[in-house]
Amino acid sequence: DTAVSQTPKYLVTQMGNDKSIKCEQNLGHDTMYWYKQDSKKFLKIMFSYNNKELIINETVPNRFSPKSPDKAHLNLHINSLELGDSAVYFCASSQDATAVAFFGQGTRLTVV
Amino acid sequence: GNSVTQMEGPVTLSEEAFLTINCTYTATGYPSLFWYVQYPGEGLQLLLKATKADDKGSNKGFEATYRKETTSFHLEKGSVQVSDSAVYFCALRRGGNKLTFGTGTQLKVEL
Numbered sequence: 001d002t003a004v005s006q007t008p009k010y011l012v013t014q015m016g017n018d019k020s021i022k023c024e025q026n027l028g029h030d031t032m033y034w035y036k037q038d039s040k041k042f043l044k045i046m047f048s049y050n051n052k053e054l055i056i057n058e059t060v061p062n063r064f065s066p067k068s069p070d071k072a073h074l075n076l077h078i079n080s081l082e083l084g085d086s087a088v089y090f091c092a093s094s095q096d097a098t099a100v101a102f103f104g105q106g107t108r109l110t111v112v
Numbered sequence: 113g114n115s116v117t118q119m120e121g122p123v124t125l126s127e128e129a130f131l132t133i134n135c136t137y138t139a140t141g142y143p144s145l146f147w148y149v150q151y152p153g154e155g156l157q158l159l160l161k162a163t164k165a166d167d168k169g170s171n172k173g174f175e176a177t178y179r180k181e182t183t184s185f186h187l188e189k190g191s192v193q194v195s196d197s198a199v200y201f202c203a204l205r206r207g208g209n210k211l212t213f214g215t216g217t218q219l220k221v222e223l
Binding site for chain 1: 144146148150154155156157158161199201205210211212213215216218
């Protein structure tokens with residue numbers, strides 16, 4: 001019954017690989033997000049989608065490509081992984097732009 | 113641009129002590145303000161929010177009052193418990209739909 005669920009929870013991969021993180025929300029929300037939390041716990045938004053359309057794209061390398069196949073899903077694909085990509089990635093959703101955001105449990109990505 | 117400044121941690125308290133975690137913000141107009149909590153190994157959970165000046169958000173014994181004159185949203189709890197040990201994030205939302213977070217404050221509560 002998890003509201004916002006991400007898979008996998010942990011991901012360890014080598015530099016140069018391509019990986020995806022999946023996110024699904026069962027709240028019927030229109031807006032979904034990806035946030036990155038670095039090793040110092042600092043959280044910063046990466047992307048925001050509203051009804052499958054990209055709304056926010058912060059200064060994120062092109063290697064990161066979000067994909068929203070439908071309103072309930074927002075997946076994050078990362079090409080050519082680098083050591084600096086190691087972080088915890090959080091998916092979130094909200095009913096609309098002004099509503100409270102609900103977060104998933106996070107995906108801890110470790111690039112070795 | 114918008115920004116949130118939180119007191120640096122870690123904050124270490126004994127059980128039943130009074131807690132204050134300072135948060136100040138910079139934003140134009142009237143942002144909505146939030147406190148999120150991240151328990152060890154878990155995602156972020158909304159703790160409380162306030163959407164206009166002088167509003168007080170409260171939940172689980174925690175409170176924060178939206179002070180426009182001092183651009184602050186300090187988090188307080190009268191008596192902390194070991195189970196309150198977590199990282200607390202102050203955040204704002206002003207226009208658009210992205211949250212701007214502070215750097216987080218780690219709270220450790222000891223017996």
